[in-house]
Amino acid sequence: ERAHRKCIEGYYRVSQPERFKVIGSRRWGDEIDANYNPPRFTDSSVLMDPTTMKKPIWADLPESQLFNVLWNQEDELDGRKVNRKSFECDYIVGPACKADLGRCNLPLNPKGKTGIVGRGILGRWGPNHAADPIVTRWNLKNDGTKVLQFVAIKRGDNGEWAIPGGMVEPGENVSQTLIKEFCEEALGIWEEESKDISLETREEKRTEIVNELKEFFEETGVKIYSGYVDDPRNTDNAWVETTVFNFHETDSKTVSKYNLRAGDDAINVKWMNIDECQQLYASHLDFVRMVAEKHVVPMNTDL
Ligand code: RP5
Ligand code: MG
Ligand code: MG
Known part of the structure; x- marks a missing residue:
């Protein structure tokens, strides 16, 4: 149950209802647990983008409009590929609690009850696939x-240090x-760069860096993990899963030569x-510790 700790105890966000305190097993049983009464919560940001007044492209449709979704399979969302398979197992699609009976069946978190039903602030019902690059x-x-x-x-959301990862957008790999x-x-x-260089130069620079980085990632990439993430945003019906890669730099010639600069979130x-x-x-x-175990301190003086 350690894999499930932060999502139960941790920060979520202010507008979140308090998680229902689960007494006893967190596992989904054959019968509905009559004592389990979690609040239902899907944040408004998941339902509508305030600038376009439309559903955000990264988000699924609300429960009332969920038809023909291919759970536990590769699926499509607005014509773009989305992966609804879990790295953990085939997840159950069914009621989490008594209040779910007679409603649309939804994916159930493979690690068990979290004390909240709904999507919270996650876009996808079921697994929300992310990717995490550990550059060393x-x-x-x-x-x-x-x-x-x-x-x-x-x-930016909770001030914790992290790997610079993100969600795999529909259509992306x-x-x-x-x-x-x-x-x-x-x-x-x-991000907007200094105004003293032209847009063209900026575009050129950007393409150059992206191409260099692509090459470095392709040459050095080692897969470290794929599976569930103990993310504070997880709910009974939506959770984060990730693929972690390590990219190790041996020559200070790629990432070390760029200026690190925080951007986006x-x-x-x-x-x-x-x-x-x-x-x-x-x-x-x-x-990060899994990565550290793969690298032993080099004995020679060459870094
Ligand atoms: C974590 O959230 C993942 O491991 C990944 O680092 C991140 C993806 O979410 P955002 O950074 O897009 O919020 O669970
Ligand atoms: Mg991001
Ligand atoms: Mg991110």
């Missing part, structure tokens, strides 16, 4: 010892998301020493 390098400390570092961002999120959150590439960014890292967003510390 060895660095020398002042005392001459080597330390493994990774690019960490500070999240994991490799595209890894690049896009790293560029947005850690390099600030999609990140408010800070830095090379973080892994050995000093005590706490990160969601399950990110577990992921």
Whole structure:
């Protein structure tokens, strides 16, 4: 049940109703648990984008309009590919509590009850697939010892340090998301840049960096994890799953040569020493530790 801790105890957001306190097992039984009465909550941001007054493109339709959805399969949303398969198992599609009886059957969280039904602030019913790039390098400390570092961002939503990851948008694949999120959150590439260079030069620079990064990601990428994330936004009907990749830089020639700049939903960014890292967003510390285990301190002086 450790994998499920933060989503039950952790921060969600102010408008969230309090999670129902589950007594006893969190597992979905063959029969509905009569003592389980979680509040229903789907944030308004999931239903409508205030600028377009339409459903956001990353979000599913509301419960009342959910027809012909291919649960536990590859599906389409507005003509774009979405993956509704879970890395964990085939999830159940059914009622979570008594109040769900007679309503539309919805996916149930494979880790069990969270104390909230609905989508919360997540866009997709069922698994919300994300991608997390862990970019690492060895660095020398002042005392001459080597330390493994990774690019960490500070999240704007709750101020926790995290991997610069993001959701796989409809029609996107994991490799595209890894690049896009790293560029947005850690390099600030999609942000407005200094006005003294022309739009054209900016575009050129951007394409150059993206292409370099693509090459670096393709050459060095090692898959570390795919599965459930203990994300504070998870509910009984919507949860985050991720694919984590490690990209290790050996020559200071790619990411190290760029200026890190927080962008999009990140408010800070830095090379973080892994050995000093005590706490990160969601399950990110577990992921970073998995990466650290793969890298042993090099014995030679070449970093
Ligand atoms: C985490 O939320 C994932 O591991 C990923 O880092 C992130 C995706 O959500 P956003 O950053 O887009 O909010 O659970
Ligand atoms: Mg993002
Ligand atoms: Mg993000």
